[in-house]
Amino acid sequence: MIHVRKAMTLDTGSMARLLNAIIQEGGTTAMTQAVTATDIQDRMSFAPDRSAWHVALDSAEEVQGFQWIAPREALPPEACDIATFVRIGKTGLGIGSALFDATRKAAADLGYGWINANIRADNDGGLIYYQSRGFRDYGRITDYRLESGLVVDKVLKRYDLK
Numbered sequence: 001m002i003h004v005r006k007a008m009t010l011d012t013g014s015m016a017r018l019l020n021a022i023i024q025e026g027g028t029t030a031m032t033q034a035v036t037a038t039d040i041q042d043r044m045s046f047a048p049d050r051s052a053w054h055v056a057l058d059s060a061e062e063v064q065g066f067q068w069i070a071p072r073e074a075l076p077p078e079a080c081d082i083a084t085f086v087r088i089g090k091t092g093l094g095i096g097s098a099l100f101d102a103t104r105k106a107a108a109d110l111g112y113g114w115i116n117a118n119i120r121a122d123n124d125g126g127l128i129y130y131q132s133r134g135f136r137d138y139g140r141i142t143d144y145r146l147e148s149g150l151v152v153d154k155v156l157k158r159y160d161l162k
Contacts, residue, residue, distance in 0.1 A: 004102045007053035012037035014063040019085050028123045032148035047071050052106035056095045064090050067099040069107050078113035100133050114160045121153035135159045
C-alpha cells in the first residue's frame with residue numbers, strides 16, 4: 001500500500017539514494033552527477049512559496065518515489081516544472097499516479113495554470129508516464145548536452161490545470 005505526503009528534510013537521504021540509483025543506471029534522467037541529501041534540501045528550499053515536494057511511501061515508510069514542482073526562469077510565471085522519480089523496479093505500480101494526484105492539486109493551490117515536463121526523447125517510460133497523466137507535446141529541444149557530454153533531444157510536454 002502506497003501513501004503520499006509532503007516531503008520533509010528527514011526524507012532527503014532516502015530521496016538522494018533513490019535518485020542516485022536512477023542516475024547510475026542512466027538513460028532516463030538528464031541528471032548525470034550523483035546528489036546528496038544536502039543537494040535535495042537545497043532544491044527543496046528554492047522558491048518554497050512556489051514549489052511543492054511529495055514522497056510516496058510503502059507500508060514500511062520507505063520512500064518509493066518522489067515528485068516536485070517548482071518555477072523555472074525560462075517558463076512564464078503561470079507555469080512550473082515537474083520532475084518525477086520512482087524506485088528502480090517499482091514503476092507501473094501506481095506510485096507515479098499517486099504522486100501526480102497530490103502534485104496536481106498542489107500546483108492548482110499554488111496558482112499555476114499549467115505544468116511543464118522536459119523529458120529525454122530516449123526515455124520511453126517517462127514519455128509514456130506523462131502522456132498517461134494527460135500531458136501533451138508542445139515542443140522539442142534538439143541537441144541538449146547533458147553534464148556528462150551526452151547529447152540528447154528533449155520532448156516538452158504540458159498539462160493544463162484549468
